[in-house]
Amino acid sequence: MARVAIYGASGYTGLELLKLLARHPHAQVTALLTRQDEAPHLSEIHPQLTGSFDLRLENLSVDQVAERADVAFTCLPHAASAEVCADLLSRGVKVVDLSADYRLGDAGTYQQWYGHEHPDAARLGKTPYGLPELFREQIIGADLIANPGCYPTSAILALTPLLRAGLIEREGIVVDSKSGVSGAGRTPKLLTHYPECNESFSAYGVGTHRHMPEIDRVLSMASDQSKASHKAIEVLFTPHLVPMDRGILSTIYATPKGDATPASVMAALKEAYANEPFVSAVEAPPATKHVAHTNRCHVYGTVVRGKVLLVSVIDNLIKGASGAAVQNFNLMCGFDETTALR
Ligand SMILES: NC(=O)C1=CN([C@@H]2O[C@H](COP(=O)(O)OP(=O)(O)OC[C@H]3O[C@@H](n4cnc5c(N)ncnc54)[C@H](OP(=O)(O)O)[C@@H]3O)[C@@H](O)[C@H]2O)C=CC1
């Protein structure tokens, strides 16, 4: 049994994490963290969880958390998260970090895309990236996991098999992604205010979104296993906000290479995920509803007018955040990887 603490339990990823942990036979939730001093009952913050946990959200010190928990999930904004992670790790608490703080490889790149210094830069480049389908061996038994970004999960799971099979060029990859509004979190923002986003569809972060270097780095790592001389991959990534609650759909375009045909593209996707419990290569372009509320990713690929075209879907809050976090937690702690996720 692992005793679990959740930082940022009042947010959307905290809620989804609690829904999953409520049915986890080896996890006991022992601390729910908030910055507020009022200690509200969990059912006041998330009425969906009424009857599931008799717990209050508390403003505890890291020492108090370390007494109560073996593992912490940090569902906090970036920078705030790394500060807590460093303190927890120094007290022997394992951490799954849902923020972006440990996903990039070096402090310079982090500063360039996040606009501030990294609070715990020594761990950059050394923390396993929590996509078990690509980095399972590094995740097993680790103390800290960088849980992936939601958009990167959808892009990397679609592209990596084709890069590894030599069916697409490393240059000229375009990732066009669309996300439901819960991707922006529960904390109110102008972009996600109802009259701003309802019945509207917009691109944002054009050329500047911080998931671009994350996708670059992970694709470069995942596909560069034999040829160290390869140049780093640089994708063109554009996110869009769709007026729906949840889900991400990425449409991806790449230049074919070698024997890229509709059949060989699908065969590479099928082979890569044949034994994966949560990723499937599907025969027709998937929709977000096919994976809503699940830890699954569906990928489809073909060749059209001289381009490889991929479509990938996930639930941003599950495979894109809390489901992946539980998958990583299971691997870190030696539980069956699929526990609480089937
Ligand atoms: N939403 C999504 O689809 C995804 C989110 N993520 C990442 O997961 C993390 C959590 O996201 P999400 O749950 O959506 O966010 P939310 O805004 O829904 O919740 C975050 C919680 O963190 C606490 N918080 C906010 N600001 C601070 C701060 N400055 N210092 C400490 N605590 C703070 C708040 O709790 P309180 O007020 O009670 O203290 C808040 O409820 C973020 O890093 C996000 O980028 C990753 C993948 C997907």
Ligand SMILES: CC(=O)N[C@@H](CCC(=O)OP(=O)(O)O)C(=O)O
């Ligand atoms: C719709 C929307 O706003 N989505 C979020 C992505 C959520 C996510 O994965 O964020 P982190 O990398 O910070 O963990 C965004 O674009 O900022």
